[in-house]
Amino acid sequence: MGGKVSCTLGEVKNRADLIIYWGGNPAECHPRHFTKYTLTQKGRYIPNGRKDRTMVLVDIRETPSAKAADIFLQVRPAKDFEVITVLRALIKGHAVDPELAAETGLSMEQLQDLADRMKKARFGVLFFGMGLSMTRGKHMNSAALLTLAAELNAYTKFVAMPMRGHGNVTGGDVIMRWTTGYPFGVSLSRGYPRFNPGEFSTIDLLIRGDCDAALILGADPGATMPQPAIDHLARIPTIVLDPKVTHTSRLARVHFTTAATGISAPGTVYRMDEIPLPLRPALKSPYPTDEEIVHRIYQAVAAKPPLPPAVMLSQATM
């Protein structure tokens, strides 16, 4: 059933001789990824740094990251899943229909060459970005790449890692896993965690109008989400915590100004490879931290009459 085969970034720095970026543009979105973690660093087993590595960029358009790549493969939009599925077949030596394969925008030669390089690598890594996970196929595209990486371990050492954006989004996953058992999209309405992306994921909830209040922190959906979702946020009581007055604050009933994470608020954040790092704020904020505000809201709700404990009707309903 595939899986998730990953590593911390230092493993890439020390060992990777084949680095593939898929649907991501680190040169512009993660500017130090090449220089601090992956491409140009010398590693314990990569004595010559960049010279000892091959970099492949797979994307639908030639981004500035292509300049750094040895090989650029341009895939037709929304054909990533097909490309990855073909690669899965090729690494195992299974037949592929060349005509259908060509619809991906890559020739059989290119596909076979990539499959061969992956199998021959001593330590390969696949980094994938939003260009993969936000296009047609979405979570299945990520699943496909993770499965490809897992299967390559029958031939050599291979790992895959998402290029997470947005500061501490990784920490959100990590903490939700230990507190609720699931990484995101968790409903606690019945008193215990239930997980179902599509049902409990924010955009779906908002577009269906399935929630009747919202607390937004560490995000500005009012600036980024589809309009029907924003419209629903404006309809219901929305509460925002942010160091600035944001788009979302403007449609909210309640806004709190808070200290900026890592600049004037201390704490912990996780890197994209799930390494926890301490923050060292340089400024003192006149505003309270997010942590303090959320905690005070908690206390204010806890002071109200408790809801009757949820009834378990049978085993978990999902």
Add this chain to the structure above:
Amino acid sequence: MSKTIFTLKERPHVPLETEVLSPDVIASLKHAEVEALPVFLGKRQYRLADFFAIEGDGSEELEIHGDVGRVKWIGRAMTRGRITIHGDAGMHLGAHMKGGTIEVQGNASDWIGAEMKGGLIRVAGSAGGQVGAAYRGSTSGMSGGTILVGGSAGLELGMRMRRGTIVVQGVVRDFAGLQMKGGTIVLLSGAEVRTGAWMVRGTIVSFTPLRLLPTFSYACTCNPIFLRLYARHLQTLGVSFPSAPEAGFYRRYTGDGAVPGKGEILIWHPQQ
């Protein structure tokens, strides 16, 4: 035969969870007991009667009126009896069901018949995503029973299904039969893309040309006897498709070579 009739008073402003709307729960209860059954509006617990006008004592036959498109888990894990919904149905309709019949006269939402083991779900209109699918992380989706959809259906239809039948009259979206392990999917109007992706076993039959993944290989043309028997069986459920040898034949593809799998996709070619 006695019936219990439920009429939704008002469409709830957030989803209502009513796994108690199942013949197994209701059949042996008196009217007042049915009224008192717990339901959940988000985090708050109410009585079933707070949302539905209820007629009759409990029975094996439930008739539901009104727009229950925001009412989740109707018929969850039911083993017997019948539920008729005169309107749209909400998520997880008939999930985990083992027997009995659910009929929806309108459209149904996502996850209908998810991980079901037996019984029949018939939706006159369209269905949402993940029809008969496996919930996230589960190794198997539906392992028995039949789902008939009169309109179209959404993403990941029959995902990881192991046994059973799904028939869809309208067009199905991406990833029909994703990681399928067995069972049969019949697509009368075809599907968008990635049909049968990563399938291991099982059969997908389409009466409209499909755009296949490059990892499926053409095997042969045929008109298998089992499909003719199948057609006859489905006819008893009101589904008909051409099957006679003189009417045409199927082009048979096997895959998904990426897994590698031994599934089959049969695409109908009518005789000119």
Add this chain to the structure above:
Amino acid sequence: MLRITGGKVYDPANGINGEIREICICDGRIVPEVEGGRTIDATGMVIFPGGVDVHTHVAGAALNFARAMIPEDHRRNQPFVRTQVRRGGIGGATPTTYVTGYLYAGLGYTTVNEAAVPVLSARHTHEELRDTPIVDKACCVLMANNEILLDLLEAGEKEKAQHVAAWNIWSAKAYGVKAVNPGGITAWKWGKDAKSLNDPIPGYKTITPRQIIKGLADIVDSLGLPHPLHLHCNNLGAPGNCTTTLETMKLLEGNRAHLAHLQYHAYGGDDWFTMRSEAARIAEEFNANPNLTTDAGAVLFGNTVTITADGPWQHLLYKLTGHKWGNLDVENETGCGVVPYTYKEKNLVNAVQWAVGLELLLLIKDPWRIFLTTDHPNGAAFWRYPEIIHLLMNADFRREQLKRLAPKALKRIYLPELNREYTLYEIAIITSAGPARALGLPHKGHLGVGADADVAIYNESKDIPHMFAYPRYVIKAGEVVIEEGEIRKTVEGKGILVQPSYDQKVESYIRPLFQQYYTMSFDNYPVEMERIEHPDLRPCKQPRA
């Protein structure tokens, strides 16, 4: 203040075997007597010191990685619904942190040792442990594949290696040293393994698993750590691996060591088709080596998830099962693999594994040297311990269970011939007194004056699994946390750690290497002391010069 009267006390550390005694508690400790306060009438009940788990995986990057991989397991198991006194959460193979605390306390366990922590993500482990209520928590830092350390051992720089090790222990705010598949994980970073104790490991010139084991055992002894080297031997799970285990035991003569989850290291045969139990040989050798302790790592049939730093083994398991596979290599230090798994009675290999765990518990004579574990969640979830207690205490029940196995399995195991039945006194040793002693925690695992007031009180019953699964009362640090199977109070546990001494100058040795091999700032690497809530800093013995 609390007085417990009328109960039958099983306190093996103090030689008390089922005598009716009064237990008095004040300020979180056992005291000779108290005036006033609550009295619990424990007539008809059995009193144990609170349970101590010597080897479990309850927190940290690997377990947390596994949590996200098995939503199906979360759904299959009874969830925990939030109440006024407890958080909601998930049970099953990888319970959420809060539920982990509730479930352990619910069994009468009050101290746990998280057995595998990389320094690099130790901060994460401690954050999770802080969210694990009620129980006191120690953890062991992974060292046998730490490349800076391996380089020093290879170069024969033992003294410097000792300072580096001590620095790592303190940086991780750990209590002990864990060695997992010494050298094998480093090899796995190239897709290989370290199967023989005597071959140089891939990527290195001369160093062998043998040298790593010996080197680390010496370091731990020299540092005077309260808990000996905690060793997961090479070749885990492989048919015929008893040879490696026997060799390892020989190698450890002259050192103290704790062999983790011995069940997984006691197999004969040449392959999966001929695999058999070698529990008798292993137990015989183990009985003759009083320098060693071990834990069972017993297996129970059913669903679980396997999580180990042993990456190569997990890849093999993935290939064998075709199930999901997770792998997380940690730069320069270790790795981890995750594979969901179902142990089946009719599977020959699983049947042998099930038997071996019980056989070791029955064949190792001294209960002070083998402890009850399932290597949670690898062999089974910890909350299934009462099932194992039942199997140990009732030979007839064991024989009944044998009938469920694949018949062929009976020829490959010793269990049908074993008639030993554990007494309550012995159960108290393997669940509490013994592991506390092996961990070097003199204030745990007994009910003598001065001990931490961690007490489990069970209704005495013939229904052994029920008796141990539902203690009548559980007392943690003097507070009644469980009463009649319900959480009454969720106190916070302590973080148990050591600060071994090292030459401060070692930092200037590590710093440049760290900057070369790692990807984070050296100054952000050590876990700050403030992150340990309620720290309990334990002393080390005077280092041996």
Add this chain to the structure above:
Amino acid sequence: MELTIVKNATCTFCGCVCDDIELHADGERITHTKAACVLGTSWFKNHTAERLYPDALIDGQPASVEDAIQAAADHLYQADMPLVYGLSNVTCETQREAVALAELIGGVIDSHTSL
């Protein structure tokens, strides 16, 4: 203003979370960064310790934090299906509190990951 220098500071702008940044601050703003990339530099310089916004707003009007806390608690308590969303640019300590709050208010909690 006194100049403070912070070494090994951690940048939370993107998922790289570089922790080798040197920050120079004059008490009110970060005046200089070392090792940060262009995105990180503008992130650090974009925030100040000045009081540029009201502590809180209720229905668009400046309000005290205490009043806003009460208003927020009322909305979340009364809602049947509240949503807690975001969790990106906040600390883990905040995220832990947010999960606890979501549990208390019986809501859904979700992050950018679901996008």
